[in-house]
Amino acid sequence: MMNPLTSFGSNSKSNSNQNFSRSISLSIFDRNENEISIQTNLIEPIQLIIPRDPNLIIPSMILQNVTSTNNNTPHNQLFYLNYINITNNITVSIHFEVHPFNISLAYLFIYKFDQTPLLNSSINLIDGWTLFCPSNLTNENIDKYFVNNQQTSDHQSLIFGLRKLNSIEIIEFCSNSSYTNPPITDERFNFTSNYELRIYTSGCYYLDSNNNWKSDGLIVGSLTNHYETECFATHLTTFAGGFIVLPAPIS
Structure with a gap:
């Protein structure tokens, strides 16, 4: 019924x-x-x-003007980071939707519950990651990622970060589905194109x-x-x- x-x-x-x-x-x-x-x-x-x-009615996606941050971030900032509050008395899943303006680009997505994720050649402090490759785009040119409610249980916040992959990383990782570890660099991010974001x-x-x-x-x-x-x-x-x-x- x-x-x-x-x-x-x-x-x-x-x-x-x-x-x-x-x-x-x-x-x-x-x-x-x-x-x-x-x-x-x-x-x-x-x-x-x-x-x-x-x-x-599904709200519109929100513009992320990441190219304007290229010259305004600390030198050691490797990802463009965002914070969301997930405090809730009953568990929820989190769904990320990213619409890149340049669909030939690829991104590394990382996240950590309740603290800032860190990923470089000397430290790996993340709870999860994925790659947004051109081949994974939906028909609407959207990248999607999903964190289920078992993973978010007992957490109050989630901080996630994105960085653009360079051309060598795109070839190495987006054409190879057998990778088990994320690409790692110590170079600060430099975005060449903006994207839109929706989280529900x-x-x-x-x-x-x-x-x-x-x-x-x-x-x-x-x-x-x-x-x-x-x-x-x-x-x-x-x-x-x-x-x-x-x-x-x-x-």
């Missing part, structure tokens, strides 16, 4: 997390119409696709016995997009998906 989202429970902080969602209730009954309790695990979870409100969070929630939204035992899937949330659950109940586009990150 799928209905527009109903009550949010007594926890007012969770109200915004389920904006633009639908709630989905799933139950299994035996031949005598008695409800059967279904329990599984996160190795073989139940997959749910929860649609958002069709009237949802999503979540998977269920109503507990007290009619409060909870997120334990639920994982946001990588198929989540602007229009629906993919959720993996270990039980059946009433579910909802979240969606919030974050404001411009702090440089």
Whole structure:
């Protein structure tokens, strides 16, 4: 059964997390119409696709004027860094969308929870990384990256950085899918083209016995997009998906 989202429970902080969602209730009954309790695990979870409100308007991407920072950064600054606040009483996934103005360029993306990421020839202090290569662009010329709600759990902030790859790095790393470590340099960044950025969070929630939204035992899937949330659950109940586009990150 799928209905527009109903009550949010007594926890007012969770109200915004389920904006633009639908709630989905799933139950299994035996031949005598008695409800059967279904329990599984996160190795073989139940997959749910929860649609958002069709009237949802996706905010425009935000221009990142990174070329203007080339001459205004400390000499040891290797990445263009941004800070986002992810403090939340229920867990969320984070979705990054980058639209490069020059689609032939490639970027290294790194991040660290709750502190500044560092990556150079002598230190590797990051929680994750990826490459944005021209071959990975979507049909809308957008690079995407996803951090699920298990990874963000118990963290208050995320700082991420981008730097442009040089031509040798593009050839070496973007044409080779077998790399296991990120490209490393000690040269300060120098951007030759700007890009646009959009960051949004999503979540998977269920109503507990007290009619409060909870997120334990639920994982946001990588198929989540602007229009629906993919959720993996270990039980059946009433579910909802979240969606919030974050404001411009702090440089």
